[in-house]
Amino acid sequence: MIVLFYNRKTKNRISTAWMLIAITFVIILPFILGAGLYYKSSMLFEQNSLGDLLFSKVWKPSIGKFGFLTFIMGSVWVTFIAMLISAPICIFAALSITQYSRKFYLRIIHPVIDILAGLPSVVYGVWGIIVVVPFISNVIAPIFGAQTMGYSILAGAIVLSVMIIPFILNILIEIFRTIPIELTEASLSLGATKWETIKYVLVKKAVPGIIASIGFGLARAFGETMAVLMVVGNMIQIPKNVFDAGYPLPALIANNYGEMLSIPKYDSALMFAALILFVVVMVFNALMRMLIVRYDKY
Amino acid sequence: MIENTKIKVDKLNLYIGKQHILKDINIEIPENKLTVILGPSGCGKTTLLKCMNRLTDLYHDVKIDGSIIIDNEDILHTKTDVTEIRKKMGLLSQRPFPLPMNIYNNVAYGLKISGRRNKKALDARVENYLKQVNLWDEVHDRLREPASKLSIGQQQRLCLARGLAVDPEIILADEPTSALDPISSETIERKFEELKQQYTIVMVTHILRQARRIADYVVFMYMGEVIEQGPAKEFFENPKMDRTKAYLQGAFN
Known part of the structure; x- marks a missing residue:
């Protein structure tokens, strides 16, 4: 015992x-x-000051000049446009599913989200190459009078937006679902229409959650590598419009690690690219937390 | 028996899925009186109340037939302008749900969406209705603060004020005091006594003592059916049905 x-x-x-x-x-x-x-x-x-590293666009590894501005801008463009595409889609889809649709849609949306979220990113990349890239070069670009092979910031952003939709949508559905129905009832009984209720009450109540979901999406999008590098063109230039090719930071690391290491300090440069990603994601997170606290007063 | 009927519910049946929730409800609610819908939990009181301003529309697989006539208009009719009929009714729910905005805008919300945006007129109305519910003195110096910072009792009075601000004719109250402390409850009850001069009040409660205190007219429900209805005095002193007698003696609940 x-x-x-x-x-x-x-x-x-x-x-x-x-x-x-x-x-x-x-x-x-x-x-x-x-x-x-x-x-x-x-x-x-x-050899390089922090300012040079971040804000110079001179990328000449052979003489030890590493300016990351081109790559940073590539990442910023792709991420920003991807969010611009996916945020409105997610917000309206979440509202539609929680406020308008029959329960049936709520039941089927979760398997759909799981499938979208579970697909390996290389699959999205292939889809981008065989569908999105030709669509941009044959259909979208001509509308705007631009000429492109299709491998572009826009292609990267579209593929990326599809990839982050399940993550953002999942959070948003949860957020709108947990708003008590009595709040909707209160607004309606004051003579508001359904749309007014959504606009002035539900969305306002959900602001912290919307910020959180977008922040989460941003952080994911900023670091997504495979699918983006397959369609974004990977040319070392600062994109001037969405039809230009770009070269985001994760693509830089993935394309060159192990290949260019004969050049002195190249591995350090790639580590620095990783460090930028790391810091940006951390700053995003901190910023979103601050915003959530700021808006979470109701 | 009733001089002026404000709300007439006629052969109302409500199903949620296959469940028969409200069974053949026929009631008349008198104008400018306080009508209490009384009954044990789960008997369909709240559902009946929500039918009256069509909040039942929000729920899927609810099926309703019968009619609810308010001012000669069947509000259950599909062509009825739901927004307009809801404006006629203020709603007070079990727990207060202040809108996600500041105190001022909680009261001004209904006015603003119906197009009244004149700043001075709004200010005056907000002050007026906050005074009506005895909240003005407590909040006049912090109207721009989020309504969620108020105590529960204050929030419930705020909810009453925002409901009154849109000039309803009817107040629907769903156990409005059940989450409140005794003092806040008393404030609400006393307010109702005053308000019934101008408004038709329908209040759901399962608290017998509360019904005795304030009801003019009582509808007693049990298991989705109306068992008995009538003027409060008659109902409490001389109930006709056995179930009512049992309930009044505290046999169930």
Whole structure:
């Protein structure tokens, strides 16, 4: 009996300690990652100032000039346009599903979301190449009088927007579903129409959640690699419009790691690109949290 | 028996899916009186109340037949302008649900969406209705704060004010005091006593003592049916049906 009792206590202590280790590990993980990236990319600072690295567009690895502006702009363009496409779609789809449609749609939307979210990104990339790219070069670009092969910022943004829709939509549906129906009832009984109720009451109530979902989408979109690099063109230039090819940061890393490492400091440069992604995602997260607190007063 | 009928519910049946929730409801609600719909939880009181301003439209697979006539108009008719009939009725729910905006706009909301945007007129009306519910003194210096910062009792009075602000003729109240402390409850009850001079009030409650205190007219429901209805005095002193007698003696609930 004594032995058994002792045994149980030991087990208890071990499991408690293990949980503590596990949670500590998870919490310091981002710091380990960040520190590693910083350490690996620090060699770059010997020749280039931080300002040069971020705001110069001179990319001449052979003479040790690494200006990331081109790649940063590539990422910003693709991400921004992808959000511009997917945010309105998601908001209206979520409203339609939670406020207008019969329950049937709510039941089928979850499997659909799961499928979209579960597809490997290379599948989206292939779809982009065989559908989106030709569609842009044959249909959309001519409308605007532009000439393009189709491999462009717009192609990357469209593929990206489709990829992040399930994630944003999933959060938004949850948010609109959890708004109590009594709030809708109150607004309607004051003589508001359904649309007025949605516009002035439901959306307003959901603002923190909408911000959160968009922030989540942004962070995901900014780092998405495979599908985007397959359709975005990968030319080292700052895009002037959406039909230009671009070269986002994740594509830079994926295309060159292991290939160009004979050039001195090239690996440091790629680590720096990773560090930029890391910092941007962190800043996004912090910013979104601040916004959520700011708007979460109702 | 009733001089002026404000709301007449005629052969109303309501189903949710295959469940028969309201069974052949026939009631008349007198104008400018306080009518209490009384009955144990789950007997369909709230559903009946929600039929009166067609909030039942919000729920899928609800089927209704019969008619509810308010001012000679069958509000259940598909051609009825739902927005217009809802404007005639203020709604007070079990728990207060202030709109996600500041105190001022909670009261001004109904006015603003119906097109009244004159700043001075709005100010005056907001002040007037907040005074009517005895909230003005407590909030006049923080009208721009979110309504959610008020206490529950204050929020419920605010909800009453915003309902009154759109000039309804009828007030529908669904156990409006059930989430409130005794003092706030009393404020609401006393307010209702005053308001019934101008408004037809329909209040759902399962609290017998509350019904005794304030009802002019009582509709007693049990299991989706109306068991008995009549003037409060008669209902409480001389109930006709056995079920009513049992309920009044506290045999169930």
